[in-house]
Amino acid sequence: MSTLIKNGRVIDPASGTDRVADVLVAGGRIAGVGAELNAPGAEIFDATGLVVAPGFIDMHVHLREPGFEHAETIESGSRAAAAGGFTSVCPMPNTKPVNDSATVTSYIVERARRMAVVNVFPIGAITKGSAGEELAAIGNMKGAGAVAISDDGMPVMNARVMRRAMEFARSYDLPVIQHCEDLNLSAGGDMHEGAKSVRWGLRGIPAASEDVMVARDLLLAELTGVRYHVAHISTKRSIAMVAEARRKGMAVTCEATPHHFTLADEDMAPYDSNFKMKPPLRSGCDKGAVLDGIVAGTVSAIATDHAPHAGSEKMQEFERCPFGVIGLETALALALEQLIHTGKISLVRLVELFTTGPESVVRLGRGRLAQGTPGDVTIFSTEIEWTYDVNQSFSRSRNSPFDGRKFRGGPVATMVNGEFAWRR
């Protein structure tokens, strides 16, 4: 079974490729990249006018399985990923039970092998039950397939525990990913603390609650030498601190989500929980700083923080609704809208943010498009016009702030290990 992707604009940041060429995929791997390739018997995919890129990696998703299958499953989440152009996803460990042991990691890997249409690389917990106290079996989880550790959503508040976690992670050469939020400062908050929260009488989550944690962790990262990654960075000061750490040569990276570089608190529909997530939509100034951080290279990856919640959970009083929005299917289109059509970055840089960028953190052995690499290919258009209808989503959940948004550009086909996982 082989496929010849003809005449697309092939962009492979790892090799610096950006030219019109053919890509031959055979036996689950990239068999060749070049002009006028011939492959008798291969299925032909005409990619004229389209971009052909290494399969996109989303290093931050929530697939909700095991434990919350009413909101998402590994299968439904992976289908949404494929429809968003992603070929590999890294699910966070806040399942039920928490992915804090090799047993749970193995379960996820095994379920994904049977049910998922994309590659699934789990992220293990830092502490048992993500309770922030006792370290999880980090080495065992790595052995079972975990590619990083994080207590996403339940940040490690105890600095001593975090220091030890960083030391262990360094021993196993795993990155530590932190959801940066000082839980004492953010307690009770429902949205970004600013003019809108004060106007609407909603309790605020101050930008400082993120900055304080980034500052602490950067000091600990310097102390321990760990590879440290800030998840869904959202504030101007945090961006500045990460930029400074990188200038000093520390192994520090960060990711930005499409919703944080597209929306600010003033864009929220009042009391609409489809705009409620953590970190919250920040000020316009913070949003601008995230965009600048992408342009300047401070941000290494675009990640969705795809966080499905069932309709019944989101259809409540704003303060009772859980945090999180889905994002796999709109990520590329939002990135094109905000970064390419505005002329902020090049297409090569955009592809980097979805491939080599996250790959440099989670090291999946993917994110390249060259002879012999895995047959993960994302084919997208910068021009097709379409409208996002959340009710057509492959996700089991509908909590998106982008329902009804008109887009220019988006994924066209997604190939995982040599097979099409999704085609528009």
Added chain:
Amino acid sequence: MKAGLLGIEELGRAEIEAILARAKDFQPLQSQQLKKLDTLRGKMIVNLFYEASTRTRTSFEIAAKRLGADAVSITASGSSVTKGESLVDTLNTLAAMRPDAIVMRHSASGAPHFLSRYLETPIINAGDGTHEHPTQALLDARTILDRRASLEGLRVAIIGDIAHSRVARSNVHLLSKFGAEIVLCGPVSLLPVELAQLAPGVRLTTDITDAIKDCDVIMMLRVQLERQHEAAFPASEYFRFYGLRLEHLDLAKPEAIVMHPGPINRGRELSSEVADFQRSVILNQVENGIAVRMAVLEKVIG
């Protein structure tokens, strides 16, 4: 199509003026022997209170009855809330009984706004969390206008727990629309700087004497301990720095009035002497509540 009353922010001057004028028509009725009209005869109003309330709930109920409507009051503790029903389901159930309006109080900011997206029945907001309390601002305006020709140019000091006050927010929106000058006063932890952007003509101060100086109206707010999730201010010294005492009144204009949305805590936000002071209009506010809510009910259902 439904048109309830969710907040003051989205109302125009003309709408507010019409309600206040209509409330004035209803004022004489309150002291008549026969107080009941039949304007809303055959109409049904549901009062749904998810939060404790004496004056607002009673006031709405009396207002409905004086207009000849039937009123049913439900409090959260005796309802299906305790059986785990969601707010939307409870409201849909009540709406299926075809009331003409639902008057609602809820501890969550935006709860009525959220519901109005799903419900055809008009909703009248009787206080949502720390967001708005529109009928309170309307009755406050009616009370001021009983003593002043206009709100324009008046200097109004609102003092106390501004951060958690829906009364303050609704009053700021209303007073600002009519060109009043508003001074918000409280300790920094209860006075976020963003309040200055709430509406034109708002100034913030942490000094009670600065707030009161030359003002026409002093509105005192209750310290809402039930909404403070940690000690935003040491309770033991609140009265010393932010409690209103008789000597403060010398700083205000000679005819300045003292207002309070109730319930008052003597000795916490105002001294007992101030509460009983001749220019304290706290009970006039309560009385005007009925006339104003009659005007609102008539506008929404009539």
